Amino acid sequence: MRDLQGRTVLVTGVTGQDGIYLSRLLLAAGARVVGATLPGTAPADLCAAYLTGVELVEMDICARDDVRGLVGSVEPDEVYNLAAVSSVARSWDEPAITEAVNHTAVVTLLDALVELRDRTGREPRFFQASSAEVAGSAAHSPYATAKAAAEEAVREARLKRGLHACSARLFNHESPLRPAVFVTGKITRGVAEIAAGLSTGLRLGNLDVSRDWGFAGDYVDAMSRMLGGDEPQDLEIGTGVTHTLDQLLVTAFAAAGIDDPAPYVVTDPELIRPADTAVLVADPEPAAAVLGWRATTTFADLVGRMVQVHRERLRTGVEHDARYLSV
Template sequence: MLTALVTGVAGQDGIYLARELLARGHRVVGTVRPASSEDSRMATYLDGVDLRPLDLRDTAAFRALVEDARPDRVFNLAGLSSVGQSWREPELTEEVNGAAVERMLEVLASQPATRFFQASSAEELVDPASWSPYARSKARARAAVGRARATGLHACVATLYNHESPVRGPQFVTRKITRAVAEISLGRLDRLTLGNTAVTRDWGFAGDYAVGMADLLELDEPQDVVLATGVPHTLDYLVRLAFAAVGISDPASYVATDAALARPADVPVQVGDPSEADRLLDWRRTVSFERLIGHMVDTDLERLRSGVEEHPRYLMPWA
């Protein structure tokens, strides 16, 4: 039985990846933030995972965890994942998303049989002059993986375009929209306020991306891939889809814009090319954007009606 260590296991990607690895028969050890009430709440999705507290900045604690768990696979999904937050906390973003990865790989240098996965982002692929603090930190982590691979470590990077699910955090715009639409449909809210709705993104389902992550570390040789759908949609279209899911065909009267919510710098269009992932992993999306947003809205409606914020049935309501 292989042992997989998943950092940030209580986040959206960690939840889907842990469940995918368990389904493959792996032992899964997952790290959560010490004394985090949010991570404790999300543990309802992690039955069967050996949960361990870890501050990613604590290299000694990471080394002790590796020595104890003896993982065959390490998936680094921990870190600050909000681009907006990175502008507010650039130094913390650099430390957690960049420097900590360098130190993790230094620890794993003494474990040459261990395979390492680093989650990167489409934010990193734009002109460096336009990089957010988040993008800079991810570029630093990618460079560290390249150096580790050059010394013989089986280390890979997957560039992940936007991917969502019913357990996406409410601080992300997709979940902000689906939650607000559910509240509006129930008469609990009268307005959804957004920044720039003209941006175009490549949105997929997080569960599909978890499969790609797991498959990547099974290749005989380390490879880097892009996980994306290749299909662009505007944020405005996402808003209209979400409202259509509750029977509102013209949402204009419910939506307001506030320039203060726009990021300091935002790339207008981000669309990925999944052809290499298809070639290497036989990977492609299984859930359409329209189906995904509809189910996210349905799940938020169920949350509001039932009062149950988190439940395993929310993960894949269409299964």
């Protein structure tokens, strides 16, 4: 773990899965962590459970004055930009918002950091969370094109403006904090409900897609290592191993003590997305060489943790509890 004593870190999108795991990692390393949330959106129970010790501030990441004002007042040593419209499907419905959040806001943050450097003489560092979808079959979606443009903005800030700025194409990563709007959360929550007798089945789309699924807790360690490096670089972060959605189903049901998922699963043609990339898999070797990082959590362990926590949520009625992060 890096020693971050005396350093101030700004994390956008702090109430998301990655923001929570990253903030706790940074706090453990001794950093002062300032977490930015969209005005009026931070759930009190979530923040109390997971973000104790984080200084929460409201900021509209699409408002240039808000961003510049916060960066100027906080004077961060490091910034992790995790705020995003995170759904390819949503990006087709809201392309303007997607462009504003996933690209324009990144440019604003970079400009603010250059202004901070020029004003104070400090050398702030910047991390941009990009996506494997940039190179997938959804590369022409508003989501992927905005992420690709943000990657280019990071490269330009690094090469032409001398900012220590890097981006990582993050492959699919999950955790017990993943909500049911994502298919992994839908499956693990659904399996927990079936095991508890609260549901009779799951409706899903294409089960043949393959993804490189890792654990969010591992991936935020890679983010921190990237900003701790002497030279800023752009890397892929993933396990290098793929599994199909059908394998995820089997693993999730097995974690709940159910051997055969077939009686509980219905394929719904309306849920099949024609733009889905058939296979997404990272090359983990560059990150291993540069950062000394490899994913340490196995696929079975990850899925098992997610099912276990959802079962505990159903048992206790408590949606957010810090204990869920240590399962």
